[in-house]
Amino acid sequence: MNLHDEMIAMGDRAVAVSRELAKLGAEAKNGMLRGMAAALRARAAELLTANAGDMEAGRAAELSASMLDRLQLTDARIDAMARGLDEVAALRDPVGETLSETTRPNGLVIRKVRVPIGVIAIIYEARPNVTADAAALCFKSANAVILRGGKEAGRSNRAIAQVLREGGAACGMPIDAIQLVETTDREAVRELVQLTGRVDLVIPRGGESLIRAVMEQARVPVIKHYKGVCHVFVDASADLAMAESIVENAKCQRPGVCNAMECLLVHEAVASAFLPRMAARLVARGCGLRGDAAARALVDGIRPATEKDWSTEYMALVLNIRVVGSVNEAVAHINRYGSQHSDAIVTGDEASARIFTQEVDSAAVYVNASTRFTDGGEFGMGAEMGISTDKLHARGPMGLEELTTYKYVVRGSGQVRG
Amino acid sequence: MNLHDEMIAMGDRAVAVSRELAKLGAEAKNGMLRGMAAALRARAAELLTANAGDMEAGRAAELSASMLDRLQLTDARIDAMARGLDEVAALRDPVGETLSETTRPNGLVIRKVRVPIGVIAIIYEARPNVTADAAALCFKSANAVILRGGKEAGRSNRAIAQVLREGGAACGMPIDAIQLVETTDREAVRELVQLTGRVDLVIPRGGESLIRAVMEQARVPVIKHYKGVCHVFVDASADLAMAESIVENAKCQRPGVCNAMECLLVHEAVASAFLPRMAARLVARGCGLRGDAAARALVDGIRPATEKDWSTEYMALVLNIRVVGSVNEAVAHINRYGSQHSDAIVTGDEASARIFTQEVDSAAVYVNASTRFTDGGEFGMGAEMGISTDKLHARGPMGLEELTTYKYVVRGSGQVRG
Numbered sequence: 001m002n003l004h005d006e007m008i009a010m011g012d013r014a015v016a017v018s019r020e021l022a023k024l025g026a027e028a029k030n031g032m033l034r035g036m037a038a039a040l041r042a043r044a045a046e047l048l049t050a051n052a053g054d055m056e057a058g059r060a061a062e063l064s065a066s067m068l069d070r071l072q073l074t075d076a077r078i079d080a081m082a083r084g085l086d087e088v089a090a091l092r093d094p095v096g097e098t099l100s101e102t103t104r105p106n107g108l109v110i111r112k113v114r115v116p117i118g119v120i121a122i123i124y125e126a127r128p129n130v131t132a133d134a135a136a137l138c139f140k141s142a143n144a145v146i147l148r149g150g151k152e153a154g155r156s157n158r159a160i161a162q163v164l165r166e167g168g169a170a171c172g173m174p175i176d177a178i179q180l181v182e183t184t185d186r187e188a189v190r191e192l193v194q195l196t197g198r199v200d201l202v203i204p205r206g207g208e209s210l211i212r213a214v215m216e217q218a219r220v221p222v223i224k225h226y227k228g229v230c231h232v233f234v235d236a237s238a239d240l241a242m243a244e245s246i247v248e249n250a251k252c253q254r255p256g257v258c259n260a261m262e263c264l265l266v267h268e269a270v271a272s273a274f275l276p277r278m279a280a281r282l283v284a285r286g287c288g289l290r291g292d293a294a295a296r297a298l299v300d301g302i303r304p305a306t307e308k309d310w311s312t313e314y315m316a317l318v319l320n321i322r323v324v325g326s327v328n329e330a331v332a333h334i335n336r337y338g339s340q341h342s343d344a345i346v347t348g349d350e351a352s353a354r355i356f357t358q359e360v361d362s363a364a365v366y367v368n369a370s371t372r373f374t375d376g377g378e379f380g381m382g383a384e385m386g387i388s389t390d391k392l393h394a395r396g397p398m399g400l401e402e403l404t405t406y407k408y409v410v411r412g413s414g415q416v417r418g
Numbered sequence: 419m420n421l422h423d424e425m426i427a428m429g430d431r432a433v434a435v436s437r438e439l440a441k442l443g444a445e446a447k448n449g450m451l452r453g454m455a456a457a458l459r460a461r462a463a464e465l466l467t468a469n470a471g472d473m474e475a476g477r478a479a480e481l482s483a484s485m486l487d488r489l490q491l492t493d494a495r496i497d498a499m500a501r502g503l504d505e506v507a508a509l510r511d512p513v514g515e516t517l518s519e520t521t522r523p524n525g526l527v528i529r530k531v532r533v534p535i536g537v538i539a540i541i542y543e544a545r546p547n548v549t550a551d552a553a554a555l556c557f558k559s560a561n562a563v564i565l566r567g568g569k570e571a572g573r574s575n576r577a578i579a580q581v582l583r584e585g586g587a588a589c590g591m592p593i594d595a596i597q598l599v600e601t602t603d604r605e606a607v608r609e610l611v612q613l614t615g616r617v618d619l620v621i622p623r624g625g626e627s628l629i630r631a632v633m634e635q636a637r638v639p640v641i642k643h644y645k646g647v648c649h650v651f652v653d654a655s656a657d658l659a660m661a662e663s664i665v666e667n668a669k670c671q672r673p674g675v676c677n678a679m680e681c682l683l684v685h686e687a688v689a690s691a692f693l694p695r696m697a698a699r700l701v702a703r704g705c706g707l708r709g710d711a712a713a714r715a716l717v718d719g720i721r722p723a724t725e726k727d728w729s730t731e732y733m734a735l736v737l738n739i740r741v742v743g744s745v746n747e748a749v750a751h752i753n754r755y756g757s758q759h760s761d762a763i764v765t766g767d768e769a770s771a772r773i774f775t776q777e778v779d780s781a782a783v784y785v786n787a788s789t790r791f792t793d794g795g796e797f798g799m800g801a802e803m804g805i806s807t808d809k810l811h812a813r814g815p816m817g818l819e820e821l822t823t824y825k826y827v828v829r830g831s832g833q834v835r836g
Contacts, residue, residue, distance in 0.1 A: 019753065019777065102798055108787055110797055117809055118779070196633075200809050215614075219633065221810045242832040249834030335437065357827045359437065361536065369526055369830030378835070379528055379826070380520055391535055391618050391823045392639045393811040405809045408797070409775045412787030414660040416667035417796070 003183065007191035011198030013176040014119040014144040020174050021142040022116050026093035029140055032173040037085035039167025040132065040160070044078045050159035051128070058152055070127045071153055081132040081160075084383070088136040091382045094401045095142050109411045114404045116142035118200040121192050122385075123148045123214060125206035128156040134205075135164055135178045137385050141403040144177055146199065148192060150206075151184040158182060193218040203398075205386050223398070226389045227313040228258030229339040230371040233330040233356065235347035236269035242368065243346040244278055249370040250344065252285045256315045258387060259342050259374040263310065263320040265330045268294070271323045275299055279321075287317040294323035310337040327352045331359045338362060340389050342371040363389060363396035421601065425609035429616030431594040432537040432562040438592050439560040440534050444511035447558055450591040455503035457585025458550065458578070462496045468577035469546070476570055488545045489571055499550040499578075502801070506554040509800045512819045513560050527829045532822045534560035536618040539610050540803075541566045541632060543624035546574035552623075553582055553596045555803050559821040562595055564617065566610060568624075569602040576600060611636040621816075623804050641816070644807045645731040646676030647757040648789040651748040651774065653765035654687035660786060661764040662696055667788040668762065670703045674733045676805060677760050677792040681728065681738040683748045686712065689741045693717055697739075705735040712741035728755040745770045749777045756780060758807050760789040781807060781814035 001009065021029075040047070051073040058068050097114040104110060120143045122134040131147055138145035149157040161180035169175040181188050193202050193214055202222045204214040211224050232250050234243040250261035266274055271294065279289060279299040289295075290305035305320045310333075312320075324330045327345070334343050344366035345356040353367045364374040374396060376384025381399030388394045394402035419427065439447075458465070469491040476486050517530040538561045540552040549565055556563035567575040579598035587593040599606050611620050611632055620640045622632040629642050650668050652661040668679035684692055689712065697707060697717040707713075708723035723738045728751075730738075742748045745763070752761050762784035763774040771785045782792040792814060794802025799817030806812045812820035 019779070022779075023776065104796070104798060108791060215637065221639065221808070223810075239832070245832060245834055253835055358441065361437070362825065364826040364828060366828045367830065369828055369833040370835055372835035373526060373828065373833070374826075378522070380522060390639070392641075395823055396826050405813055407780065408782040408792075408814050410782060410784045410787055410791065412785065414657070414663060415787040415791070416663055417671055417788055417790035
């Protein structure tokens with residue numbers, strides 16, 4: 001079978017299985033998830049062997065130390081994957097929930113009910129734990145999943161998918177609820193994202209080039225995490241001690257993640273009181289600073305920020321700084337250069353807070369808190385399938401509910417339309 | 419300016435205006451909508467003159483009588499457009515609504531708030547009233563709209579858009595809240611649906627070829643109404659008098675619309691009791707019948723249905739008929755040949771109803787009622803922007819709420835992540 005036909009057959013299997021999954025109750029699904037977790041633990045040795053092959057090939061290909069770290073499985077990491085599955089089993093099942101119910105004047109009862117999306121394709125890069133995390137969330141929300149991981153983790157992903165399939169099937173799961181695209185042929189991605197009528201949603205998880213490639217090729221709907229260019233704006237009325245602590249946390253606590261801050265905006269009224277102290281604190285944490293002329297006039301050693309810097313996601317200890325004249329100027333900067341992810345204002349003024357939260361067009365807008373809280377766990381969702389910077393269907397952290405859609409179930413007693 | 423730059427400039431104007439619209443309160447928007455309605459009534463003569471030009475060109479181009487009818491404006495139709503605007507003004511404003519609110523253990527208050535999507539492009543065919551309907555719904559939900567109508571209605575659409583823009587602006591509306599692509603160049607559609615970062619959503623409204631063209635070209639999200647291949651399944655336990663009335667209504671009351679039935683499925687246990695009477699009633703209404711061998715064995719004069727017929731949206735008095743052995747077989751037929759729009763079961767058996775409503779993967783699933791009720795008005799939404807056969811973001815009738823998204827507004831008191 002050629003690749004095109006293979007991908008269609010995979011899509012057909014996923015569609016068929018998705019109909020079966022939609023009928024499963026929460027208890028049945030939870031038992032299967034716990035079966036998968038148990039299988040991961042029981043077969044850890046197999047996973048480590050497969051992973052050793054990926055690690056060896058990765059070293060031969062001279063992958064960076066951080067890539068090799070992300071690729072590596074250990075007993076502890078396998079146990080963490082298994083715990084993740086058990087945790088998803090413990091989450092509330094959103095499927096079947098009644099979202100609204102109305103009785104119309106003609107007696108029709110219209111119920112809006114939460115249902116699975118159907119078939120979801122996940123396209124991701126090197127980290128093999130995504131295989132288990134994504135499978136668990138899609139399965140709990142009764143979606144069939146087609147996984148396509150990075151080629152560096154090919155052996156590990158195959159082993160993990162096999163263990164999940166067999167562990168779930170031993171507890172009654174239709175085995176094709178979880179399928180993995182095994183070929184490393186890049187054409188498989190194109191085929192996958194063009195499976196209109198078979199794949200209902202594609203979620204790419206990875207860097208900008210992966211996202212762009214998927215967007216160019218996709219014919220089915222995509223929900224994407226594009227990038228996180230997050231801002232903190234320190235308003236004229238800010239509690240400056242609070243602002244220092246929020247800025248340090250947003251930039252330095254974990255600079256390599258999407259909800260870390262990339263740009264600090266400071267109201268000109270407090271710039272001279274705030275910036276020198278703040279800059280010293282950031283420099284002490286090893287943070288490089290770039291800024292506009294006003295910031296550089298207040299603090300020595302700030303490099304000039306280029307136009308491109310303002311929209312760059314550094315994912316590292318580098319920070320842009322700009323002095324603005326008003327909350328409106330801060331909002332305009334964020335809407336122009338930001339990525340609609342997470343942005344914060346530190347302010348003591350309710351009017352500024354209202355302008356900022358209303359006008360900043362981002363998934364999460366904070367008043368007096370760090371941008372680092374944009375996360376499924378922190379939002380109380382229990383687990384997440386990434387963070388959407390799109391505006392349709394799902395925005396911000398995507399938990400189980402965001403992996404569902406709805407249908408209208410209408411009950412009558414013979415009503416016809418006049 | 420070339421077309422590419424023109425469309426980008428139009429997108430930039432829409433983005434800028436969308437930020438202003440998001441700040442407007444319901445009363446302000448309602449006043450502007452009523453201003454647009456008043457302007458339509460006051461300038462009806464201008465609209466009729468422009469429309470006469472389209473009608474003359476349409477006759478010269480030998481458009482069909484039904485196309486000319488859809489194209490034509492009259493005083494009554496202009497008044498109906500104006501009333502539509504007044505009705506949208508009277509609808510509840512969904513923008514700003516709190517969808518959920520939780521306080522986290524660390525004290526963060528996370529509020530999920532309904533907000534406009536931003537910029538919506540509507541691509542439609544001949545009927546000029548869509549210009550006013552679409553503009554009203556997008557404006558009320560605080561989205562900037564870019565309209566692109568069919569070239570046959572070019573003069574009418576330009577006149578309507580101009581009157582709406584000036585009527586709204588006279589009441590304080592930013593004039594570019596409503597923009598119309600005036601060129602008839604087909605390349606403009608391609609440019610429009612590729613305005614990533616400027617257009618947030620495209621809604622094509624029209625026939626299959628329009629939808630397919632948009633889907634092929636789009637780089638921004640699309641919500642589409644693909645087609646309505648709707649079914650009624652008459653179960654073994656159906657009240658046959660009720661079934662006759664529902665089937666006749668679903669097929670004959672208005673056969674040219676998307677929620678009309680295209681295929682009747684009958685349980686074999688009642689086929690001989692039901693089909694001959696039903697067929698006679700349909701034939702008396704002028705309906706042509708196509709069917710499988712079992713149906714043709716029971717009723718004379720049914721043409722054989724081809725494989726292609728089962729998935730055809732006739733939009734006319736033609737009906738496919740198939741005899742099935744069980745509710746499961748009915749479900750399988752619908753999921754295979756249907757278009758995920760609206761499907762009904764007529765049954766006296768709760769178990770059958772449950773299987774049907776759970777397993778039929780359509781936007782609206784009916785028990786003992788006609789498929790003709792899938793409609794924003796009938797569902798209590800007040801007005802609709804078409805019916806989505808997609809599963810993401812919006813499914814079924816799209817009212818004002820479906821033209822919105824959400825953001826998270828998080829309030830803290832200095833929280834940082836540990």
